[in-house]
Amino acid sequence: MAGRFEQLARIRRMDPHEDASEIYRLSSAHEFPWDFARALELALYRTYAVPSIGRLLAETAEFTGRPQKRYDDTALLLDAVVEHGFGSRQGRTAIRRINQMHRSYDITNDDMRYVLCTFVVIPKRWIDTYGWRRMSRHETVASAVHYRTLGRHMGIKDIPGSYEEFEACLDAYEEANFAWDEGARRVSDATLDLMASWYPRPLAPLLRAGTLALLDEPLLRAFGYVPPSPVTRAVVRRAVRLRGRAVRLLPPRRAPHHARQNREIKGYPNGYRLADLGTRPAPGLRGCPVRHVDTSAAE
Numbered sequence: 001m002a003g004r005f006e007q008l009a010r011i012r013r014m015d016p017h018e019d020a021s022e023i024y025r026l027s028s029a030h031e032f033p034w035d036f037a038r039a040l041e042l043a044l045y046r047t048y049a050v051p052s053i054g055r056l057l058a059e060t061a062e063f064t065g066r067p068q069k070r071y072d073d074t075a076l077l078l079d080a081v082v083e084h085g086f087g088s089r090q091g092r093t094a095i096r097r098i099n100q101m102h103r104s105y106d107i108t109n110d111d112m113r114y115v116l117c118t119f120v121v122i123p124k125r126w127i128d129t130y131g132w133r134r135m136s137r138h139e140t141v142a143s144a145v146h147y148r149t150l151g152r153h154m155g156i157k158d159i160p161g162s163y164e165e166f167e168a169c170l171d172a173y174e175e176a177n178f179a180w181d182e183g184a185r186r187v188s189d190a191t192l193d194l195m196a197s198w199y200p201r202p203l204a205p206l207l208r209a210g211t212l213a214l215l216d217e218p219l220l221r222a223f224g225y226v227p228p229s230p231v232t233r234a235v236v237r238r239a240v241r242l243r244g245r246a247v248r249l250l251p252p253r254r255a256p257h258h259a260r261q262n263r264e265i266k267g268y269p270n271g272y273r274l275a276d277l278g279t280r281p282a283p284g285l286r287g288c289p290v291r292h293v294d295t296s297a298a299e
Contacts, residue, residue, distance in 0.1 A: 016138045020145035029256035039126035043118035049222035050177045054184020067194040072267040073277040079259035093274045117170035132248035178222040
């Protein structure tokens, strides 16, 4: 089992502030690639429960009209920064595209900051619950530093300074803002349908029930979903925890696994250019191209 913790030992020898993005890359691409993919999907999904976010996404019709492209583009743009770094050509291109899209929409700083908080908090909560090990303090600090840097590149103001501040900001914002919105529910349903479409059609009802079983009560309530039975919830959550225990028995990953390699990304079988990803909205229209995580060949 000593080899299983090689990367963790390497991470602990690094500085979580100076080497934040490298630690985040090791954590997300070597230690927990599947968990980060699922957690970041959940992170963006839960933002729909804030009506000012969910309603705007519904108005763009991007998530309801072509959800696979929206999912692919978000995953690829976010992970290009992780894979190549903020100072790389690919990282700069990805951030430029993200900013070009967001500048065309009417989005408050509070909403942008909340979305950033989900990227920091939800993966830690997911991994601590379902991962093959808990996130170390080095990884937790590095994640907060990495996303503080991303937030600065995006022009977000009043960014939390530590993981604990990110967590407090997220919890307070959700408590104050989670609420029902018809448009947000449409975006939620389209996202659940997209996730089910990645698997054989007969499994769709089971996959939807399984996904709902992983959601917390405030999120279910905001979307107006009937909560799964306690038995369904217990079975699904135990199954995901067992997966984590099984992964713990595997040898350490030798090659990184980035979002572009995920099987859920299906929109670019012939590859893509980062500069071509995302929406090209007309300035002044409301909405926001927030999207999810996963596969293709990079620029």
